[in-house]
Amino acid sequence: MIPVQGFDGRKVMVLGLGRSGLATARALRAGGAEALCWDDGAAGRAAAEAEGFALHDPMAPGAFDAVAALITSPGIPHLYPAPHRAIAAAWAAGVPVDNDVGLFFRSLGLAGWDGLDEPPRVVAVTGSNGKSTTSALIAHILRTAGRSVQLAGNIGRGVLDIDPPESGGVVVLELSSYQIELARALTPDIAVFTNLSPDHLDRHGGMGGYFAAKRRLFSEGGPDRAVVGVDEIEGQYMANQLAEGPGDARVIRVSARKLEGPGWDLVTRKGWLAEMRKAKQVAAIDLRAVRGLPGAHNHQNAACAYGACRALGLAPKEIEAAFHSFEGLPHRSQRVAEIGGVSYVNDSKATNVDAAVKALGAFTRIRWICGGLEKEGGLAALAPAAGEVVKAYVIGREAAAFALKLGAIPHEICGDMATAVARAAAEAQPGDTVLLAPAAASFDQYDSFEHRGRDFMEQVGKLRG
Incomplete structure (x- = not known):
């Protein structure tokens, strides 16, 4: 405590x-x-x-x-x-x-640190999608490298419930916009921004308020180093605001596109992660064989985690070795089973359209289970990402209305998870992937996205007979 x-x-x-x-x-x-x-x-x-x-x-x-x-x-x-x-x-x-996050930063360094050989460090991770995987991956890499680490915040334990960190220990915090927006103290050593897409807009009064809440982690705290995803305009703006000049290595930019400039950049393209310093490649990792991090969205998560760990002094080879032992998180591109040559993947955490788009981009020949409580912003962005969808199986209390918005995507209204899994399994061919990526909240039928994911896994389990 x-x-x-x-x-x-x-x-x-x-x-x-x-x-x-x-x-x-x-x-x-x-x-x-x-x-x-x-x-x-x-x-x-x-x-x-x-x-x-x-x-x-x-x-x-x-x-x-x-x-x-x-x-x-x-x-x-x-x-x-x-x-x-x-x-x-x-x-x-x-x-x-x-809130408790404010109390945590207010209290963490006030007692006993003068007796430590090396002050503890705090890494705080936020963003719309990927922050849980990124946070867990940072903790996994550090633990694999022999570092003392605790994972807390929106994942794991409450921020005030952790043990006082040891000398040289690292506290990794996943922080939501809800946790950041009210905290009176925000002083992480390293802050990570994965990406931004519409979410929680009613709570924040629109997209501007949502971004403003996330940005407080960087503007209020003044972290020693910031890892910033710059594939959205908000990330580009924030990276520019934080940097004192083109070569300011305190800002590590992350992108799926080639970046120009003399700074510290991490680029993920075609399954590779490249670390660039002063426009020269200094390290590269092939992410395609990392089973626990499938798809371009997880490659971005890997790059963000890589940046945070490099800022903490870890070597590229240490980080690469830890990538291969990372098994991923439940309900996030979680491989549940392979039955008769058909893969079953649980991405119940894909509660918004942007997360579902990224999940759809990670697999081929998809039997897609989707639907639930639709969020603001509509479903229009799903259509361009659905090229690998063989058929959609729609669940939720408003399944018929949800299905109407899928446009030309072949679909079947199933209503509940048991029906959707059974129908997808009956029609799937070897090499297909049955993917739960709802693009919607779960509260019309479930207590949480975890509950929904567990139901999917239970229904898949029944297929084994």
Whole structure:
């Protein structure tokens, strides 16, 4: 646990008592603060009471008297589409609002580091797609190289729930826009931006607000080094803002296109990763044989992880060796089975169109299981990427409406996962890939994308008889 510093003997309110909220309350208590807890759900309040925390209704009269800060969970809106009433009440009372990520950066380096031979480092990863794989891959590479590493944030443990890092240890954080946008302290040593595509637009008031939330990790924290995907205009803008000149090696640019200039660039083309310094190639890795990182989108993830690890001092050969032992993450281009010459791949995490487009580009002869709760922006971008789709099998409560937007893509309305897997398996030929890449959220039929992915895997398991 990282004890929260700066609130010893003071009252701090914690709003939202899920995984990160309870971890925050524990860390506040460990740092000498009095944590006052509240959740709109009875189960969350009961969990806090079971651990001996006092409940404190933020809407009660005088609720913010003598309260030093309000710490809110990332899922609770504070601006768009409308602030939670407790956050609005904190504003009215003049009480600062923060989150666990802000407390983490505020507290991490304040105690005990003067006795370490080598200060720990923090790598923070954000972006629309690929940040989980990139974060996990960075941690895997470091661990394989013998480095002390912890993975936390939007993946793994809560940021305040990790152990105090050892001398020379590395903390790898996956951070969502929700976690970044409210944090009052953001000071990673290395920050990674994978890419940007429309997502969470209602929460951020549009694409500009969404990008602004992501950008705070770089503009507020001033990382020593930034790894930036520049295949979208937002990444190009941010890389330019961060660099002091054309050869500024503090910014490592990542692209699937050839880059010009004297800086530090990582280019992924035709299955190869090339490291360029001052317009000269200094290392190259063949990614086509890396089974855990299939497709161009995973090659971008590999390049981002490579850049972060090179910035930490690892050699190209160390990184390349670790690539080959990386098995990937569940629900992200996860190879589930091969039955009768047909591959079954679970990419349930492809919850938006951009992620689905990248998944479709990683395989050939695809039997595509798609559908669910459609997000803003429509499905028009899917059609150009569907050249390898033999047929789509559409699931979801609004499967018929979703299917209408697939245009000329051959499709069948299946409704549920069991029907979709059975129909795809019945029609698949050896060499085909049955790919779950929904291009939609899961909440019309499932609790989460993980739940949806597990259902796919269970249905595939039944095919073995």
